[in-house]
Amino acid sequence: MKKFVNDTGSLLQEALEGLAAAHGELLALHLEPTFVRRRQRSVNKVALISGGGSGHEPLHCGFIGQGMLDAACPGQVFTSPTPDQMLAAAESVDNGRGVLFIVKNYAGDVMNFQMATEMMDRPCATVLVNDDVAVERSTHTTGRRGVAGTLIVEKLVGAAAEAGASLEQCKMLGDRVNSLTASMGVAFTSCTVPAAGRPTFDIGEGEMEFGVGIHGEPGRRRGPLKRARELVDELMAAILGDLKPARGREVLLHVNGFGGTPLIELYVLFHCASRLLEREGLKVARSLVGNYTTALEMAGASLTVSMMDDELKSLWDAHVRTAALHW
Helix, strand or coil: CCCCCCCHHHHHHHHHHHHHHHCCCCEEEECCCCEEEECCCCCCCCEEEEEEEECCCCCCHHHEEECCECEEEEEEECCCCCHHHHHHHHHHHCCCCCEEEEEECCHHHHHHHHHHHHHCCCCEEEEEECCECCCCECCCCECCCCCCHHHHHHHHHHHHHHCCCCHHHHHHHHHHHHHCEEEEEEECCCCECCCCCCECCCCCCCEEEECCCCCCCCCCEEEECCCHHHHHHHHHHHHHHHHCCCCCCEEEEEEEECECCCHHHHHHHHHHHHHHHHHCCCEEEEEEEECCCCCCCECEEEEEEEECCHHHHHHHHCCCEECCCEC
16 A cells, blocks of 8 residues: 555544645634634525545535635544534534534435434434435445535535525525436546455456446446446446436536546546537536545446536526535
């Protein structure tokens, strides 16, 4: 294992301290319990909080700032944060308009965020993201997993909250965006959790894992390597089969890298996917390409399609300023 690590036990804290120092104008780090929040506390808006295991950077802490999250709760690598982190974050950023938790559908995250909501004495609600169409069940979750579509939910709901939407409106919007979003990924390698010191699964030189999750867990099936266009055809068949968009519908296309795939290859995937969508009579109205929901150094990528309308396009275009996303 070759990684830039001083000690696996201090990896998360050192990384968070580095993040906060690099983006001190945007972020403030709190320890014991651990959470990251906006440096400038927002006023008169619903507070958005997300979180989950680390190793998916820039998700979630990289999306804290104007137009997205107010705080995020990072757990250890691929390990859920705890309810006390969530409660402390909520207390720090709530300004009286209520708290919305955005939660990926993994068993530990769901359980701990639910415990936090039950312990809270302030108005709150939860949006559960489950955009992964690869599996219905896995060792990490019951039902569909929450993957790169989480970013789409956080951006659109973040813009609505910034514009003054109520807690109920933010919750309804988050659920709607989740229902309009589907993702699926493929990987060429596993990843190595620093504390484990070895790849999560072994895969042959000429093989790929189809439908892989963002924790390095095995996917739907394993098979021989294929050309980019063939991979896109198979991923898109599952995604469009789930969404069933009408011809003429506008969509957002997000090509997400898992941490070990260069941008030149991600743009090849976007080229193939956008061409396919056009052939299906769909218009790519918005796009995002890059490593946003990663799995440490795993070589691979996912495709996400989110159906758009005028309201959602306006929310996507709204100003955002975070460490990882800004326009």
